[in-house]
Amino acid sequence: MKHEWPLWEVFIRGQHGLNHRHVGSLHAPDAEMALKIARDVYTRRNEGVSIWVVEAAHITASSPSGKGPLYEPSESKVYRHPTFFDIPDEAGHM
Amino acid sequence: MYAQMVTSEATQDDPEKLAVFQARIDAGEKVEPKEWMPEGYRKTLIRQIGQHAHSEIVGQLPEGNWITRAPTLERKTILLAKVQDEAGHGLYLYCAAETLGVSRDELTEMLLDGRMKYSSIFNYPTLTWADMGAVGWLVDGAAIMNQVPLQRTSYGPYSRAMIRICKEESFHQRQGYHIMMKMAQGTPAQKKMAQDALNRFWYPSLMMFGPSDKDSVHSAQSMKWKIKMNTNDELRQKFVDQTVPQAEFLGLTVPDETLHWNDEKGGYDFAEPDWSEFFDVIKGNGPCNTERLAARNKAWDDGAWVREGLMAHAEKKRTAKLAAE
Ligand SMILES: [Fe+2]
Ligand SMILES: [Fe+2]
Secondary structure (H helix, E strand, O other), X not given: OOOOOOEEEEEEEOOOOOOEEEEEEEEXXXXXXXXXXXXXXXXXXOOOOEEEEEEHHHOOOOOHHHHHHHHHXXXXXXXXXXXXXXXXXXXXXX | XXXXXXXXXXXXXXXXXXXXXXXHHHOOOOEOOOOOOOHHXXXXXXXXXXXXXXXXXXXXXXXXXXXXXXXXXXXXXXXXXXXXXXXXXXXXXHHHHHOOOXXXXXXXXXXXXXXXXXXXXXXXXXXXXXXXXXXXXXHHHHHHHHHHHHOOOOEHHHHHHHHHHHHHHHHHHHHHHHHHHHHHOOOHHHHHHHHHHHHHHHHHHHHOOOOOHHHOOOHHHHHHOOOOOOOHHHHHHHHHHHHXXXXXXXXXXXXXXXXXXXXXXXXXXXXXXXXXXXXXXXXXXXXXXXXXXXXXXXXXXXXXXXXXXXXXXXXXXXHXXXXXX
16 A cells, blocks of 8 residues: 655644744644644744644645735735824824 | 765756746745746755755664663663654655655655665764764764755755754754763773774764865756855865864864864865765765665565554544544
8 A cells, every 4th residue: 555644734833922833844644643743843842832733735825926916916005004104203102 | 964966957947037046046035835946956956855854864873773772861861852853854854855846755765775865974883882972073063064054045945944953953962072071081991982983983074075076066056056055175174173173172183193273274184084985885885874774674664554554544534524424
């Protein structure tokens, strides 16, 4: 039988109050084992307080060639940034 | 280095695309997995990262050899943690290689049937406990020399793996040097063992950086792509300059009669290793090549029923869950 363990992506919450962050991937037969392996591979030095694993095949990613159409529209909307608006110092802290 | 003599693959891509790609690299941008990249860049990286990963995995064998015979419980737990880290390094690197379109099992099989290499250094035996000191100090020391600049490599996943690895590497070198300190300050017999370990590991450690620049024809393209950050000789010089004072502190003698400080270049002059020995080890004729590959093959074959059994179990559970819904 030739059947490679599926690929899982690992996300770790480094400290209380922070978001989970992608740290890498691993191979595991199922979610339970993926968590166990993630613990050994990615948190040997207290790197986290919480682990998420998700099978890589279940992730939908934006395509790199779509970079332009996806992000360009926001480039022209400079008014979305606070620095767009000149407020005189006399108005006080804002 | 952990990846020695990685031939840059030729690239036959659209010159315009190549120019845009090179401009991105020159600007310090990172290349990410699904983005366009020259075929040669992709193939060279698979070979280099794969070889690096294999070295981490095979590199567990010479040290694993001493886990059950460590002199104290504390040294045993330290060595065990160090070897476990190396397994982790292998996994980080396999993950990085996999983003380039090769599977973990394919990489493993290429190691096992000899199509892919691992570093020449792991084909030398570890004969005494002092070798655990010499390996941590010199072999991990040489690896650090190469891995620190690679944190800035152009391929995102490789760079991130290197950053993780470098965070863990310093512990490896320091625990090795600590063993050497203990032995060098111990009984005359212990000091002799430490000296003997240095004698045996000095030149093989210098070989880790690969052949001399004048014989290293593969570097230019890889350096342009920022897959290779320094030349072999640059890194070897840096390693010698850093290591010689450390040997002096231990009261040990580097086994090189020609070794002396060169004021003009601000570094040591030293003897080159025996390159014919290096090429021979690379070809498979080192003292432990056969043993190392046999151990990896045995582990892979003996583990097959576990990999298959867990997969079958996972599938059974999935089907049962579906049926219950
Ligand atoms: Fe390592
Ligand atoms: Fe290491």
